Amino acid sequence: MKILVLPGDGIGPEIVAQAKKVLAALQTDGLKIELEEAPLGGAGYDAYGSPYPEVTQKLARAADAVLLGAVGGPQYDKLDRPLRPERGLLAIRKDLNLFANLRPAILYPELANASTLKPEVVSGLDILIVRELTGDIYFGQPRGVRVNEAGEREGFNTMLYSESEIRRIGHVAFQAAQKRNKKLCSVDKANVLETTEFWKEIMIDVARDYPDVELSHMYVDNAAMQLVRNPKQFDVMVTGNIFGDILSDEASMLTGSIGMLPSASLDANNKGLYEPSHGSAPDIAGKDIANPLATILSLAMMLRYSFNAEAAAIRVEDAVKAVLAKGLRTADIYEAGTEKVSCSAMGDAVVAAL
Amino acid sequence: MKILVLPGDGIGPEIVAQAKKVLAALQTDGLKIELEEAPLGGAGYDAYGSPYPEVTQKLARAADAVLLGAVGGPQYDKLDRPLRPERGLLAIRKDLNLFANLRPAILYPELANASTLKPEVVSGLDILIVRELTGDIYFGQPRGVRVNEAGEREGFNTMLYSESEIRRIGHVAFQAAQKRNKKLCSVDKANVLETTEFWKEIMIDVARDYPDVELSHMYVDNAAMQLVRNPKQFDVMVTGNIFGDILSDEASMLTGSIGMLPSASLDANNKGLYEPSHGSAPDIAGKDIANPLATILSLAMMLRYSFNAEAAAIRVEDAVKAVLAKGLRTADIYEAGTEKVSCSAMGDAVVAAL
Ligand SMILES: CC(C)[C@H](C(=O)O)[C@@H](O)C(=O)O
Ligand SMILES: CC(C)[C@H](C(=O)O)[C@@H](O)C(=O)O
Numbered sequence: 172m173k174i175l176v177l178p179g180d181g182i183g184p185e186i187v188a189q190a191k192k193v194l195a196a197l198q199t200d201g202l203k204i205e206l207e208e209a210p211l212g213g214a215g216y217d218a219y220g221s222p223y224p225e226v227t228q229k230l231a232r233a234a235d236a237v238l239l240g241a242v243g244g245p246q247y248d249k250l251d252r253p254l255r256p257e258r259g260l261l262a263i264r265k266d267l268n269l270f271a272n273l274r275p276a277i278l279y280p281e282l283a284n285a286s287t288l289k290p291e292v293v294s295g296l297d298i299l300i301v302r303e304l305t306g307d308i309y310f311g312q313p314r315g316v317r318v319n320e321a322g323e324r325e326g327f328n329t330m331l332y333s334e335s336e337i338r339r340i341g342h343v344a345f346q347a348a349q350k351r352n353k354k355l356c357s358v359d360k361a362n363v364l365e366t367t368e369f370w371k372e373i374m375i376d377v378a379r380d381y382p383d384v385e386l387s388h389m390y391v392d393n394a395a396m397q398l399v400r401n402p403k404q405f406d407v408m409v410t411g412n413i414f415g416d417i418l419s420d421e422a423s424m425l426t427g428s429i430g431m432l433p434s435a436s437l438d439a440n441n442k443g444l445y446e447p448s449h450g451s452a453p454d455i456a457g458k459d460i461a462n463p464l465a466t467i468l469s470l471a472m473m474l475r476y477s478f479n480a481e482a483a484a485i486r487v488e489d490a491v492k493a494v495l496a497k498g499l500r501t502a503d504i505y506e507a508g509t510e511k512v513s514c515s516a517m518g519d520a521v522v523a524a525l
Numbered sequence: 526m527k528i529l530v531l532p533g534d535g536i537g538p539e540i541v542a543q544a545k546k547v548l549a550a551l552q553t554d555g556l557k558i559e560l561e562e563a564p565l566g567g568a569g570y571d572a573y574g575s576p577y578p579e580v581t582q583k584l585a586r587a588a589d590a591v592l593l594g595a596v597g598g599p600q601y602d603k604l605d606r607p608l609r610p611e612r613g614l615l616a617i618r619k620d621l622n623l624f625a626n627l628r629p630a631i632l633y634p635e636l637a638n639a640s641t642l643k644p645e646v647v648s649g650l651d652i653l654i655v656r657e658l659t660g661d662i663y664f665g666q667p668r669g670v671r672v673n674e675a676g677e678r679e680g681f682n683t684m685l686y687s688e689s690e691i692r693r694i695g696h697v698a699f700q701a702a703q704k705r706n707k708k709l710c711s712v713d714k715a716n717v718l719e720t721t722e723f724w725k726e727i728m729i730d731v732a733r734d735y736p737d738v739e740l741s742h743m744y745v746d747n748a749a750m751q752l753v754r755n756p757k758q759f760d761v762m763v764t765g766n767i768f769g770d771i772l773s774d775e776a777s778m779l780t781g782s783i784g785m786l787p788s789a790s791l792d793a794n795n796k797g798l799y800e801p802s803h804g805s806a807p808d809i810a811g812k813d814i815a816n817p818l819a820t821i822l823s824l825a826m827m828l829r830y831s832f833n834a835e836a837a838a839i840r841v842e843d844a845v846k847a848v849l850a851k852g853l854r855t856a857d858i859y860e861a862g863t864e865k866v867s868c869s870a871m872g873d874a875v876v877a878a879l
Binding site: 332 | 718
């Protein structure tokens with residue numbers, strides 16, 4: 172198993188270091204892993220003048236899976252658009268054809284207080300958002316700023332989905348629902364946007380292959396409301412890139428502990444890029460206080476999806492649950508009565524609990 | 526003052542009837558009003574085969590302000606796209622050039638329990654979302670479903686904003702912020718979409734006319750999170766049509782009492798269409814149990830924005846607060862210890878409290 176590690180920027184290196192400890196422990200126990208490391212985002216720009224340097228691209232293409240910390244930082248804000256850290260992220264997603272982004276929003280019972288929602292609304296929350304990641308208005312052409320016929324400047328972008336793009340993400344979502352509670356909600360704005368009316372039509376067609384899954388449809392504005400009103404009504408949600416960007420962040424914040432939430436971005440052969448749902452948090456970088464659990468849980472997703480090592484994945488997830496049960500907390504999830512630990516101490520504790 | 530009343534579909538007629546009682550009472554007290562009535566949405570289709578019939582269009586153009594109930598219902602779901610109720614809504618917005626949609630999200634202290642968020646997170650919540658309403662991907666051309674070069678079907682839409690469109694909604698938002706707490710947050714996805722990078726550039730330029738307003742910028746995914754994490758950080762938010770559709774619905778649901786929230790959609794001369802933020806609720810239509818307060822509060826917005834009748838607006842708003850303080854509640858906001866009343870009884874109570 173060839174894993175490429177991309178520490179990235181901000182807290183990236185420190186949280187990834189904890190995941191590497193976990194990997195090392197699993198390796199001692201017999202898992203065969205080859206590790207490479209390369210820069211992405213601001214780190215890529217600093218080292219090679221590009222947010223997705225060629226060396227990184229080469230290693231990424233050769234790897235079976237990629238573990239990413241996070242990218243971005245204020246020192247890169249003034250760079251030209253193509254040089255900015257997030258361009259590196261978009262580029263690697265597109266380059267590796269990682270069209271299926273899986274983002275669980277799970278509330279850990281020990282962290283129920285962290286949510287801004289009432290306990291009865293979110294206790295036991297367990298949603299999976301399946302976001303299409305390589306299409307839509309993110310990549311659609313034409314795009315830019317031009318002078319229109321009236322002589323005025325205008326900005327423009329193209330929302331775009333082909334039938335095969337919708338079909339393949341549909342299959343991923345239905346199969347995910349089959350392994351869960353067999354309910355899939357497809358989110359669109361079919362009453363206004365032809366692209367998403369087409370999306371809905373194709374989803375209905377894909378559904379014929381999955382008679383055991385109950386498919387429903389919801390407008391994106393209503394979905395944004397229902398996530399606040401009654402999030403537990405959802406099992407799996409599937410949607411396009413831009414709506415998925417918005418809804419998955421909203422859903423993860425329902426838990427109040429985004430420092431706990433992993434994500435996976437997969438291609439058609441289960442090669443994947445795994446990263447925490449949170450950002451690079453430049454304000455706390457280098458202080459050894461960040462929460463490494465989302466990164467460690469991303470590693471568990473890697474074991475599950477890219478290496479089909481379900482037992483190892485569960486072992487890692489159980490270790491995370493064990494440290495929570497023990498009362499260990501990084502600063503972001505700390506509350507009175509628990510024990511505040513550093514990023515590295517949390518990593519060590521997970522290794523010990525493996 | 527010429528007002529066109531559009532009862533629309535579902536609960537539309539019953540809630541609008543209550544607002545008309547309030548208008549009649551104000552009229553007795555000296556307000557000069559001419560009322561016309563016409564069908565929109567499904568009602569337009571039923572009467573004239575169009576969701577925005579010519580007769581409605583004529584009256585709408587001639588009116589100083591329009592009061593709308595709500596449109597839509599399951600019986601219209603199978604109609605061809607151009608005949609569906611929401612097409613009527615989009616058409617009247619565009620036809621009257623109602624580019625500025627103002628959507629307050631206010632938590633009434635008496636209804637604090639209705640929110641799914643913890644009281645300390647939402648108590649005192651008072652956000653104004655300014656949504657651009659006649660541009661963006663809602664109306665952008667080209668759009669549709671086509672066969673691409675690879676011989677495959679694809680859906681496509683165009684996100685589009687011209688400089689003048691951004692400028693005029695910017696001015697509305699800054700002026701709204703000036704009358705409130707002087708904080709404006711412009712929401713974009715400038716890290717990915719050129720249209721919204723352009724939006725941000727123009728907002729920064731417009732800001733130079735409003736040195737007393739503090740302008741900030743936030744990515745739409747982060748905004749969707751921050752509304753859940755700490756909604757009281759916001760005063761006024763301004764954003765494009767599609768992001769505004771999503772965020773304004775999310776924000777209104779934070780209050781838990783969307784039956785209380787009005788909206789205004791204004792043109793450049795303060796002619797406006799006023800409607801509750803909630804939908805047509807076909808499931809409870811005709812039962813006299815809907816909440817008419819959002820419609821009555823929409824009328825108050827009409828008095829304020831289109832007729833510059835601030836005193837009358839406050840009188841209506843105070844009457845609504847008085848009936849809440851008295852403990853009267855329609856079913857949607859009812860809780861133990863309050864008095865459940867019908868839609869029409871609620872309307873009568875507001876008239877009595879005027
Ligand atoms: C950084 C940004 C380009 C990215 C996105 O919009 O996809 C991020 O928000 C995410 O969700 O991973
Ligand atoms: C019904 C629909 C077309 C409309 C919109 O998307 O604008 C509605 O959601 C709204 O926000 O008024």
